[in-house]
Amino acid sequence: MSRRRVRNILRKEWVxxxxxxxxxxxxxxxxxxxxxxxxxxxxxxxRFGSEAMLTTPVFQTALQKLAEAMxxxxxxxxxxxxxxxxxNQFTFFLLLIPTVVAIxxxxxxxxxxxxxxxLEALLTTPVxxxxxxxxxxxxxxxxxxxxxxxxxxxxLLVISGLGWGDLRVFVVTGGWFLTLFLLTPAVALLSFMLGxxxxxxxxxxxxAQNTVLVIILPVLALIGIEITGVLWFxxxxxxxxxxxxxxxxxxxLRIAVRLFQRESILVRWR
Amino acid sequence: xxxxxTSGLSRYFGKTAAVEDLTLxxxxxxxxxxxxxxxxxxxxxVRMLAGMIAPTKGYAIVAGHRTDRDVEQLHEVIGMLTETxxxxxxxxxxxxxxxxxxxxxxxxSPSRQVExxxxxxxxxxxxxxxxxTFSRGMKHRLALARAxxxxxxxxxxxxxxxxxxxxxAAEVRKMIRRLGEQGHTILLCTHNLTEAETLCSRIAxxxxxxxxxxxxxxxxxxxxxxQLIVQLEASNAQVAQTTRKLPFVQEVREQGAELMIELTxxxxxxxxxxxxxxxxxxxxxxxxxxxxxxxxxxxRLLHEETGNES
Numbered sequence: 001m002s003r004r005r006v007r008n009i010l011r012k013e014w015v016x017x018x019x020x021x022x023x024x025x026x027x028x029x030x031x032x033x034x035x036x037x038x039x040x041x042x043x044x045x046x047r048f049g050s051e052a053m054l055t056t057p058v059f060q061t062a063l064q065k066l067a068e069a070m071x072x073x074x075x076x077x078x079x080x081x082x083x084x085x086x087x088n089q090f091t092f093f094l095l096l097i098p099t100v101v102a103i104x105x106x107x108x109x110x111x112x113x114x115x116x117x118x119l120e121a122l123l124t125t126p127v128x129x130x131x132x133x134x135x136x137x138x139x140x141x142x143x144x145x146x147x148x149x150x151x152x153x154x155x156l157l158v159i160s161g162l163g164w165g166d167l168r169v170f171v172v173t174g175g176w177f178l179t180l181f182l183l184t185p186a187v188a189l190l191s192f193m194l195g196x197x198x199x200x201x202x203x204x205x206x207x208a209q210n211t212v213l214v215i216i217l218p219v220l221a222l223i224g225i226e227i228t229g230v231l232w233f234x235x236x237x238x239x240x241x242x243x244x245x246x247x248x249x250x251x252x253l254r255i256a257v258r259l260f261q262r263e264s265i266l267v268r269w270r
Numbered sequence: 271x272x273x274x275x276t277s278g279l280s281r282y283f284g285k286t287a288a289v290e291d292l293t294l295x296x297x298x299x300x301x302x303x304x305x306x307x308x309x310x311x312x313x314x315x316v317r318m319l320a321g322m323i324a325p326t327k328g329y330a331i332v333a334g335h336r337t338d339r340d341v342e343q344l345h346e347v348i349g350m351l352t353e354t355x356x357x358x359x360x361x362x363x364x365x366x367x368x369x370x371x372x373x374x375x376x377x378x379s380p381s382r383q384v385e386x387x388x389x390x391x392x393x394x395x396x397x398x399x400x401x402x403t404f405s406r407g408m409k410h411r412l413a414l415a416r417a418x419x420x421x422x423x424x425x426x427x428x429x430x431x432x433x434x435x436x437x438x439a440a441e442v443r444k445m446i447r448r449l450g451e452q453g454h455t456i457l458l459c460t461h462n463l464t465e466a467e468t469l470c471s472r473i474a475x476x477x478x479x480x481x482x483x484x485x486x487x488x489x490x491x492x493x494x495x496x497q498l499i500v501q502l503e504a505s506n507a508q509v510a511q512t513t514r515k516l517p518f519v520q521e522v523r524e525q526g527a528e529l530m531i532e533l534t535x536x537x538x539x540x541x542x543x544x545x546x547x548x549x550x551x552x553x554x555x556x557x558x559x560x561x562x563x564x565x566x567x568x569x570r571l572l573h574e575e576t577g578n579e580s
Binding site: 005122266 | 283317320322323324342343345346348349350352354355356357358359360361365369370372373374375413416
């Protein structure tokens, strides 16, 4: 029964998502904008900043970590090593896509229902809180993950188009696949779960958005760690981070269920 | 069989009592009206009975389920029409109902069930139209279909005709009457006293506490003695005098050609009274019982309560 109810929520949320022009654009276009921005950043840095980066201590450390992880990189010229470093960093940059989509879509998921009055009717049905929250989180996370994958594909096509195709071997690694197919879904679900939880606690759409903005911080932290070379994300480390994110998904669902107080939603929201 | 039972049901918000010590029983198939001014605790009561908020004290059992413990099972067997019929405006009527139907284990085929209830509510022709294009009356009918489609044992209707035009309100009332006749137990919250009187077998007047619970006629008798109105062809002092002398007559007042008569037992004394009036030369055009509007009873109950408070 739970599976049927979650599927039911998914179907309804998707119809609503893709019949609303703004939400549909956020889900379908925003990922490409994020990916495009990333590619532009790499191109600009490679074109105008790679020489300076080679002499910057932070990037020297990062390059050292890169060489330890992929010894073949040392065969490349210095500027190309910088390019490989940037292209690898882009993988984590992709994690911004589900978090940004979550901020835009998930934050309104409960608030909107409350404001339209449909939540009260929904809460008189036998739906369990966890079914409702999971359904709503998955409804956002699944398209966000799918578009992240499409963006990753577009990214590979673009780097070939820019003449960097021979560097793909340093980008499409085990870590790349783990990031895309393990870490991205886990982070996406976590972002949407936190988004829905924030939405359920907020009194209006604006405060929901403010609450949910914090979910972007862990992703920015991961990007920062990688860019500064503090840590090199090996496949094992990515697997571990994915595992932690998976556990966080489960914990966040439990927390979201506890935070979702049907009573205060009905009584205090006017 | 008891469909709704509450015992000492109370709900406080901070130190403020919304509902206090509510004890009542509603029989299966009964339509009970819940009356009270704004803020009297009607919606809080309904929400407690529907397992949506927990009582601070006391308990309620609805359709055999404790409302604070067996919430999921309870929601399978109750239907609720909320004051605002919230729907997803961008979805069609059919898709809206199918969504809500998908949560009930008792509904195997949501689309078939939805079709049946959309037809019942006269909305099948508009089933593919977005709910955002519906009038308020249509949304109310759709909400009623939503509350009914899983064939609930107990129905909670919160202001079902509020904001509707007279025609739509009459239509909704007709449906409620039909549901009552079909044996659904209904708790009807309303401000409309005429609606309560026409639809409900008993009425509960709530003002944080339960002020009264009885059939409309019984409530009237708490404040007003029964009076017969005898309409004569013309004013006749002789008839009035004769009537006053009858042993079962308590009081007679003359108002033009009408006599207002209080009897000890109106059902039994009526034929003798008419006979006596005719014998005294009175020409009787009509005999009826004075109907005090329920509004007067309601207002008196509330004044009594506020008088006690002050």
